[in-house]
Amino acid sequence: xxxxNGKIVLEDKVIEQxxxxxxxxxxxxxxxxxxxxxxxxVEGKWILPGFIDCHVHGGYGVDxxxxxxxxxxxxxxxxxxxxxxxxxxxxxTNSTANNLKYLTEFQNFMQQKDSQVGKxxxxxxxxxxISPDKKGAHELSLLQKPTIAELQKLMxxxxxxxxxxxxxxxxxxxxxxxxxxxxQILPSAGHSNILFKDFEMHHKQGIKHLTHLYNGMSGISQRxxxxxxAGLYYDDVLCELITDGIxxxxxxxxxTYKIKGYQGICIITDAVNAxxxxxxxxxxxxxxxxxxxxxxxxxxxxxxxxxxxxxxxxVRVMLKTISNLKMNELIYMTSxxxxxxxxxxxQTGSITVGKKADLVILDKNFEVVKTFVDGDIKFERExx
Ligand SMILES: [Zn+2]
Numbered sequence: 071x072x073x074x075n076g077k078i079v080l081e082d083k084v085i086e087q088x089x090x091x092x093x094x095x096x097x098x099x100x101x102x103x104x105x106x107x108x109x110x111x112v113e114g115k116w117i118l119p120g121f122i123d124c125h126v127h128g129g130y131g132v133d134x135x136x137x138x139x140x141x142x143x144x145x146x147x148x149x150x151x152x153x154x155x156x157x158x159x160x161x162x163t164n165s166t167a168n169n170l171k172y173l174t175e176f177q178n179f180m181q182q183k184d185s186q187v188g189k190x191x192x193x194x195x196x197x198x199x200i201s202p203d204k205k206g207a208h209e210l211s212l213l214q215k216p217t218i219a220e221l222q223k224l225m226x227x228x229x230x231x232x233x234x235x236x237x238x239x240x241x242x243x244x245x246x247x248x249x250x251x252x253x254q255i256l257p258s259a260g261h262s263n264i265l266f267k268d269f270e271m272h273h274k275q276g277i278k279h280l281t282h283l284y285n286g287m288s289g290i291s292q293r294x295x296x297x298x299x300a301g302l303y304y305d306d307v308l309c310e311l312i313t314d315g316i317x318x319x320x321x322x323x324x325x326t327y328k329i330k331g332y333q334g335i336c337i338i339t340d341a342v343n344a345x346x347x348x349x350x351x352x353x354x355x356x357x358x359x360x361x362x363x364x365x366x367x368x369x370x371x372x373x374x375x376x377x378x379x380x381x382x383x384x385v386r387v388m389l390k391t392i393s394n395l396k397m398n399e400l401i402y403m404t405s406x407x408x409x410x411x412x413x414x415x416x417q418t419g420s421i422t423v424g425k426k427a428d429l430v431i432l433d434k435n436f437e438v439v440k441t442f443v444d445g446d447i448k449f450e451r452e453x454x
Pocket of ligand 1: 125127160196340
């Protein structure tokens with residue numbers, strides 16, 4: 071297939087008018103200019119690498135923790151409308167027994183490759199190995215210290231399923247980090263009350279990823295700087311950022327961008343099951359929540375209860391907030407950085423000959439028009 075007359079966003083530049091040839095799910099040719107070859111004419115729209123969300127808990131009525139293979143499939147079919155081509159299923163703190171039940175269902179889903187539309191890479195455990203001091207909405211009684219014995223249990227179902235673990239580094243002495251690295255699981259510091267100075271050794275040991283910077287962690291203080299300060303300081307630490315405009319103030323997004331630059335941030339949604347549903351009252355686990363626009367909050371107290379924005383919304387907020395942001399810088403935050411971090415950059419994450427044709431077409435308002443996964447159109451916006 072030929073996709074032509076698009077503004078192609080490459081790693082180092084934008085081809086203002088160009089075309090791409092896709093063969094056997096891969097990108098085989100990228101050219102500037104136009105072509106007489108028959109193909110899909112995108113009429114000047116943007117062509118970007120598909121977005122990668124490494125931290126999403128659900129959406130479209132699906133709550134990963136309470137889901138089965140069929141529900142995971144429903145999510146996978148819907149996520150492509152956000153321009154997301156690859157994602158990691160995140161779950162919050164749960165008992166070991168429930169986590170194993172979840173992993174068994176997850177394994178069923180992952181084994182049926184044709185049930186996947188958006189590509190699911192694996193599981194992100196955001197807990198139970200987190201600090202009681204920064205537990206957020208996680209259940210206090212279910213928190214655990216990060217131990218190798220507990221990690222081995224999570225890897226029992228299938229060691230390949232677990233891709234990311236968020237944990238409070240101060241709850242272990244480095245052995246847990248080592249074990250994650252040895253098993254190709256990405257160690258991510260989060261829900262932690264650690265001080266900047268104490269994080270230094272964990273950084274040296276290999277923690278180079280932070281779970282939703284600012285949210286659920288010790289912050290930036292002039293006398294007791296915490297994990298957020300360390301995340302900003304270390305150039306080689308990739309910080310997840312919820313850029314919905316609610317969880318992190320837009321001025322804080324500006325500050326973060328100024329310090330970290332486009333190579334130090336990856337945009338996530340942290341979205342929950344109500345994402346993609348009409349406004350109304352829903353259940354989040356056992357909690358009653360209300361969704362209004364992109365806000366999801368506890369119905370009785372009004373406290374934020376996870377995020378309700380789609381990935382493409384968060385991309386638009388980023389573009390609006392950072393006024394001089396170039397499109398070839400944006401794609402580092404949506405695709406390239408996290409693809410490198412997860413070890414999949416050889417296959418996807420940028421528009422490069424030889425890589426999978428995982429692409430998103432955006433119109434001039436940065437709304438998703440089409441999404442390609444492995445070279446096939448998996449989402450197409452209805453004509454307005
Ligand atoms: Zn989360």
